Amino acid sequence: MQMNREDLLRAYRTMRTIRDFEERLHVEFATGEIPGFVHLYAGEEASATGVCTHLRDDDFIASTHRGHGHCIAKGVEVQGMMHEIYGRRDGVCGGKGGSMHIADLSKGMLGANGIVGGGPPLICGAALSAKIRKTGGVAIAFLGDGASNQGTTLESLNLASVWALPAIFVVEDNGYAEATSSSYSVAGSQAARAAGFGMPCTEVDGFDFFAVHEAAGAAIDRARQGGGPTMLHVKLARYYGHFEGDATTYRAPGEVDRLRAEKDCLNRFRARVTEAALMDGVELDAVDQAVADEIEVAVRNAKAAVMPAEADLLTDVYVQY
Amino acid sequence: MSKKSYRQAINEALRQEMRRDPTVIIMGEDVAGGAGAPGEQDAWGGVLGVTKGLLAEFGRDRILDTPLSESAYIGAAAGAAATGLRPVAELMFVDFLGVCFDQIFNQAAKFRYMFGGKARTPLVIRAMYGAGFRAASQHSQSLYPIFTHIPGLKVVIPSSAYEAKGLLIQSIRDDDPVIFLEHKVLYDTEEEVPDEAYTIPFGEANLTREGRDVTIVAIGRMVGLANEAADRLAKQGISCTVLDPRTTSPLDTATILECVEETGRLVIVDEASPRCNIATDISALVAQEAFGALKAPIRMVCPPHVPVPFAPNLEDAYVPSAARIEAAVQSVMVAQKKAA
Ligand SMILES: Cc1ncc(C[n+]2csc(CCOP(=O)(O)OP(=O)(O)O)c2C)c(N)n1
Numbered sequence: 001m002q003m004n005r006e007d008l009l010r011a012y013r014t015m016r017t018i019r020d021f022e023e024r025l026h027v028e029f030a031t032g033e034i035p036g037f038v039h040l041y042a043g044e045e046a047s048a049t050g051v052c053t054h055l056r057d058d059d060f061i062a063s064t065h066r067g068h069g070h071c072i073a074k075g076v077e078v079q080g081m082m083h084e085i086y087g088r089r090d091g092v093c094g095g096k097g098g099s100m101h102i103a104d105l106s107k108g109m110l111g112a113n114g115i116v117g118g119g120p121p122l123i124c125g126a127a128l129s130a131k132i133r134k135t136g137g138v139a140i141a142f143l144g145d146g147a148s149n150q151g152t153t154l155e156s157l158n159l160a161s162v163w164a165l166p167a168i169f170v171v172e173d174n175g176y177a178e179a180t181s182s183s184y185s186v187a188g189s190q191a192a193r194a195a196g197f198g199m200p201c202t203e204v205d206g207f208d209f210f211a212v213h214e215a216a217g218a219a220i221d222r223a224r225q226g227g228g229p230t231m232l233h234v235k236l237a238r239y240y241g242h243f244e245g246d247a248t249t250y251r252a253p254g255e256v257d258r259l260r261a262e263k264d265c266l267n268r269f270r271a272r273v274t275e276a277a278l279m280d281g282v283e284l285d286a287v288d289q290a291v292a293d294e295i296e297v298a299v300r301n302a303k304a305a306v307m308p309a310e311a312d313l314l315t316d317v318y319v320q321y
Numbered sequence: 322m323s324k325k326s327y328r329q330a331i332n333e334a335l336r337q338e339m340r341r342d343p344t345v346i347i348m349g350e351d352v353a354g355g356a357g358a359p360g361e362q363d364a365w366g367g368v369l370g371v372t373k374g375l376l377a378e379f380g381r382d383r384i385l386d387t388p389l390s391e392s393a394y395i396g397a398a399a400g401a402a403a404t405g406l407r408p409v410a411e412l413m414f415v416d417f418l419g420v421c422f423d424q425i426f427n428q429a430a431k432f433r434y435m436f437g438g439k440a441r442t443p444l445v446i447r448a449m450y451g452a453g454f455r456a457a458s459q460h461s462q463s464l465y466p467i468f469t470h471i472p473g474l475k476v477v478i479p480s481s482a483y484e485a486k487g488l489l490i491q492s493i494r495d496d497d498p499v500i501f502l503e504h505k506v507l508y509d510t511e512e513e514v515p516d517e518a519y520t521i522p523f524g525e526a527n528l529t530r531e532g533r534d535v536t537i538v539a540i541g542r543m544v545g546l547a548n549e550a551a552d553r554l555a556k557q558g559i560s561c562t563v564l565d566p567r568t569t570s571p572l573d574t575a576t577i578l579e580c581v582e583e584t585g586r587l588v589i590v591d592e593a594s595p596r597c598n599i600a601t602d603i604s605a606l607v608a609q610e611a612f613g614a615l616k617a618p619i620r621m622v623c624p625p626h627v628p629v630p631f632a633p634n635l636e637d638a639y640v641p642s643a644a645r646i647e648a649a650v651q652s653v654m655v656a657q658k659k660a661a
Contacts, residue, residue, distance in 0.1 A: 035455035035633050087455070087632035098457045098631035114459030115419065116389055146389040152420070177389050178350065179364045184357025185388040252359035307634045317627045 003213070008273055011053055011209060013287050015045040015266055017078060018069040020295045022240075025068075025085065028299060029244040035087050038099045041069030043239035043256075046265035047172050048073035050212025051140060051232075054220045060108045060126035060139045062119030065100050066238070067112025070142050076104045082298040088305040095308040096316065116177075117150025119143060120169060124156050127165035127229075138166045138223040145186055146177025148193070157197040157231070166223035168216070169194075169231045172206065174238045179250040194231040206236030207263040210272065237263070325514040327479075327507045328371050330486035331447075335372065335409065337518045338493045339379055342407060345493060347372060348385040348394055349411030349447075356386040368413060369449070369508055391417055395446065396424035399498070402444035403432055407493060414460045415448035415502060418467070429498040430473030444498045445489075451542055451592055452629045452640045453506040461629035461636075463593040465540070468500045469569040469602070475499045475523060476570040480544035482512045487521035488567060494520065504542040524571035528580075532560035535650050536580040539565060539590040540599055543641060547590050550646035559654055569599050577603060578611050585616035586653045590646055595623035617656040620649040 003011070022042035029038050041048070044066075052061065052073035063070035071081055076092060084091030085099045092104050103111035110126060113119050123141035130137035147153055148171050160167040171190050175182050194201035202215040212234060219230035237259045241248045248256075273279045325333065339345045353376040354365030366373025376384045387394040391412065398410035412418065418425070425446065432440035452461040468476045475497050479485035485503065492499040529544060530551055539547035544565040551561040562580050566573055581587050587607055591600035600621040607619060622641045630636055 036631060037454075037456060037460070087634075089632075093631075095632035095635070096458075096630045098455070100459070101457055101631070114457065115417065117420065149388040149390045150420070151390060151392045176358065178368070179354030179356075179358065180351055180386055180388075181355075181357030181359075184386070247364075249361035250355040250358040250364035255359070308630075308632045310634065310638050313630060313635045313638050314625055314627060 005278065007053070008278060009283070009287065011049055011213075012269055012273075012284060013291060014049045014053070014073050015209065015269065016288055016291045017294070018042070018045045018048065018072050019266060020291050021068060021072060021078065021081075024295050024299060026240055026244065033303070034085060036098045036100070037065075038085070038244045039066040039242065040238070040240040040244065041066050043259065043265075044172060044174065044206065044236045045069055046209040046212050046269075047170065047206045047234045047236055048142070050209050051170055051216040053213065054217055055108065055140070056137070057106070057108050058135055059137045060110050060123070062110045062123045062126070062139075062141045063112045064119065064142055064144060064147065065112060065114060065116065066144070067102055068099070071102050071104070071109055071112065074109045075107045076102065076109050078294060079298045079301060080104075082302040083305055086302040086305065087307065088302060089308040089312070090305055094312060094316070096312070117143070117147045117152040120153045120156035121159075123167055124159050124163070124165055127160065127167035128163060130166055136224055138168060138220050140168045140170060142170045142172055144177060145171065145173040145175065145182035146180070148190060149185055154193070157194065157199065157229075160229035161198045164226070164228040166226070167229040168219050168223060169229065170216075171231060171233045173233060173235050176238070176242070176250070178242045190231060190233040199229045199231055201231040201233055204232055204234045206234035207265045207268060209265055209269050322513050322515050324511050325482050326509055326511045327482040327485050327503070328369065328509065330482040330514050331371050331489055331503065332374065334486045334489040334493070334518070336375060336378065338490055339375070339383065341518070344405060345407045345409065346383045346385065346401070347375065347409050347411065348387050348398060350387055350389060350413055352411050353381070353384050353386050356381075367411060369505065371503075371508070372411070391421035392424055395421040396428060398444055398446070399424055399429035399442060402429070402442045402498070403440055407443045409445040409447060409493060412446055412448035415450040415464050416459050416462050418448070418464055425498070426471045426474070430471050433497070434473060441496045442498050443496045445492045445501055446499070447501045447503065449505040450502045451504040451506060452636055455631060455633055455636060457631040458628040463541075465500070465502055465569055466593050466598045466602075469599065470597075473498065474570060475568060477501045477523070477568050478541040479503065479567070480541055480565050481507070482510065483514050484521065484527070484565075484567060486514055487519050490518055491520040491523060495523070502541070507542055521567065523568045524573050525567065526573035526576040527565040527567055528562065528576070529565055530561065530563040532562045532584065534560045534584055535586040535588060535653055536562045536564060536584045537588045537590060537646065537650065538577060538603055539563060540569065541592065543590040543592055546641065546643045547646055549643040550650065553643070553647055554650055559650060561650060572602075574606055574610075577606065581607050581611045582614045585614050587615070588620045588622060588646065588649045588653060590622045590641055592624065592641060595621065595626050598623060617653040620653050622646050622649045
């Protein structure tokens with residue numbers, strides 16, 4: 001799919017928004033003001049953005065504990081997310097879910113997830129729903145290398161093939177599940193696993209937005225046309241700890257600095273579009289500034305916002321009881 | 322004897338039992354950490370550092386980092402237990418029970434009965450439970466009633482560091498599957514704990530305080546809150562017994578009934594969802610066996626029947642507090658059983 005200037009600007013803005021959102025949370029979390037567990041997506045922006053730029057609001061994604069990037073790429077409001085992460089009444093989930101449970105069904109975002117491997121079966125269901133209701137929609141599970149070892153994931157690969165579902169499994173392989181390397185925990189390979197369940201798998205450089213965008217576009221087209229499920233094995237890296245507070249002593253010294261310097265997806269995007277003279281640095285700098293302002297406002301508002309009312313504790317358990 | 326945290330007490334119990342018995346192994350996600358990684362081995366020692374330091378002494382043959390596959394490794398622990406090992410498998414957050422429940426309740430729990438008494442399954446599953454960490458609905462539950470419901474499982478809920486060490490050693494030496502649930506808010510609490518190994522038998526409630534007016538039965542972290550409430554009530558002239566059952570299966574029904582016979586009033590404090598929890602179970606027991614002794618209706622102090630919320634003010638309103646326990650005790654002091 002060809003991208004015009006506007007598409008490129010939008011993609012860059014999405015990636016920059018995710019990056020700034022996460023780097024700001026890293027700073028704010030350290031002050032102790034943000035409750036609970038926070039898992040940052042910084043470094044992986046090209047994956048969520050490269051996939052989700054192809055999607056409509058009625059296409060569904062299921063995300064993970066590391067979900068902020070997927071949410072932003074799928075169009076969930078940044079302010080509503082920030083409120084949610086601070087546990088505020090006006091958060092997208094009314095302050096009841098927090099970082100690990102951000103969801104917005106109106107945007108096709110089926111939820112971040114506190115249970116690793118929780119998403120892939122749900123995505124089989126969303127894909128089945130699209131197929132039976134003939135919406136032409138697709139459903140996409142984002143999952144980590146760790147989640148690729150979960151029984152729910154392997155069963156979902158099989159089910160998606162058996163039912164020829166318009167489903168895509170995006171394995172975001174950042175090399176670690178918590179403190180465990182995927183070189184230890186993943187037997188065989190993602191591609192061979194996909195092949196074992198009769199679906200194609202594309203290996204993608206997750207630092208390269210354009211590579212993800214192209215591979216995802218092909219898989220999504222195939223799914224929309226009734227061609228069945230695909231796996232994308234996206235290799236990338238997370239810049240921060242597993243969660244905020246993780247000392248990351250299991251990583252090699254200088255590992256992240258090297259990745260930031262040599263492979264960073266935002267730097268690569270900038271270099272690519274400016275070298276091809278599709279955009280100039282001034283335009284991109286203007287995006288950076290606009291995003292910085294947006295995040296600043298979102299944080300300031302969230303800090304000043306009200307908590308949920310105590311009566312909210314008892315609502316939303318059932319539609320009717 | 323020395324001051325130890327709940328975390329250290331558990332770590333010491335594991336270390337001492339692994340030294341004593343070479344068939345004891347530990348498995349779970351990042352129980353060491355760093356497997357296959359370029360940096361530090363034993364990088365985590367569990368998410369909250371409870372098993373930290375065991376790798377250096379026992380090596381990767383006995384401290385097994387697992388792939389993210391709870392069904393497979395919890396089931397493997399059950400299979401290993403039935404065939405000569407004494408695995409201590411860590412489920413991290415008890416909420417992850419959802420992923421692997423079949424291996425626990427249809428497999429491990431039932432081997433002995435289904436096989437006509439021929440199997441032994443000396444398995445311990447450790448997991449942390451409870452609210453208070455702002456960890457939201459999928460990382461904060463108190464699921465012990467679900468385990469307690471299953472015949473064949475033993476369920477242990479230590480309320481302090483001393484309790485944790487003695488009960489864990491007992492759990493490891495026990496020949497049945499034991500679910501050992503650690504409250505995440507207690508890990509940094511400290512008290513005097515013996516340096517040597519000791520056991521605390523299952524099914525023997527601990528009388529943490531004796532009083533005349535009201536019996537409070539409290540589970541896990543709630544034991545500390547019940548004692549806080551009892552301190553305040555003492556100043557108001559209300560004298561409470563605070564009973565910690567320690568294990569919900571087996572349950573020390575005899576001691577509960579004895580205490581209720583003495584005080585005639587009962588308040589039960591349970592952090593689990595209020596339907597079909599330990600509080601309802603004990604209420605039914607007392608209503609059946611000690612109805613005549615009751616001077617007032619039984620009161621249960623539990624969270625509301627909702628998932629655990631994220632927002633700090635909502636979570637604080639969710640969890641039973643010392644103030645709510647105090648109010649419940651005051652209410653049973655004024656309430657009278659209606660004449661028949
Ligand atoms: C069923 C379940 N098991 C374990 C955990 C604890 N946990 C949270 S994230 C995580 C690692 C996930 O690794 P991966 O899938 O590779 O995603 P990444 O964190 O690298 O993005 C683990 C073990 C969980 N939340 N749910």
